[in-house]
Amino acid sequence: MDTSNLLIRAVGALAFALSIAGFCVISERLTKLLFAVSSLAWGAQYYLLGVNTGFFIMLLTGVRQAVTIYADVMGRGLRLCLVAGFSAIALLIAYFTWQGWLASSLPLLATLLGTWALFMMGNVGMRKATLVTNMLWAVHGYLFDSWELCLTMIVITVANLYGLYRLRGATVVP
Numbered sequence: 001m002d003t004s005n006l007l008i009r010a011v012g013a014l015a016f017a018l019s020i021a022g023f024c025v026i027s028e029r030l031t032k033l034l035f036a037v038s039s040l041a042w043g044a045q046y047y048l049l050g051v052n053t054g055f056f057i058m059l060l061t062g063v064r065q066a067v068t069i070y071a072d073v074m075g076r077g078l079r080l081c082l083v084a085g086f087s088a089i090a091l092l093i094a095y096f097t098w099q100g101w102l103a104s105s106l107p108l109l110a111t112l113l114g115t116w117a118l119f120m121m122g123n124v125g126m127r128k129a130t131l132v133t134n135m136l137w138a139v140h141g142y143l144f145d146s147w148e149l150c151l152t153m154i155v156i157t158v159a160n161l162y163g164l165y166r167l168r169g170a171t172v173v174p
Helices: 003-024 028-049 052-068 076-096 101-120 123-143 147-167
Strands: none
Touching: 003 028, 003 147, 028 052, 028 147, 052 076, 052 101, 076 101, 101 123, 123 147
16 A cells, blocks of 8 residues: 555544544534534545545535534524525535536535535434435545545444434424
8 A cells, every 4th residue: 555545544544533533422512523623634535535626625514514513502594694605615616626527516415405404404304414415425435435434424324313213203302
């Protein structure tokens, strides 16, 4: 294994560990912070892989994740403005880094849906939207040699499905 491939795999392993750690902590804010840092690590892996749209979208995702730490205290109007702003930036990123339909549209669709879900949906709706975004990122990771991202999306999807199962029939308090 050459040095550059070893670095790509090491960054992917770090991103995987940060993503899983986000599910293991109890604090919602620490979870979101770990997800933000893991998104930056995924961005670094995409940079090393030469996938420009994935790189910039992951950086944007990291910033968005950090902002969502405070989403619970934001009014609906501010959350809508943030959705519009992050979506506009994502569209610009895809436009300026366009590498083809799969390379650019999969991360774009994932981030647009994820942005809406994180800022505007409740727990169950957000989890369902996350199932779709996980699928988009898993396919993208597979197509562009990030098997670590594929594995992460599988683990997160299983955890998410389990969470949805546990929520089924439970009284959800807003």
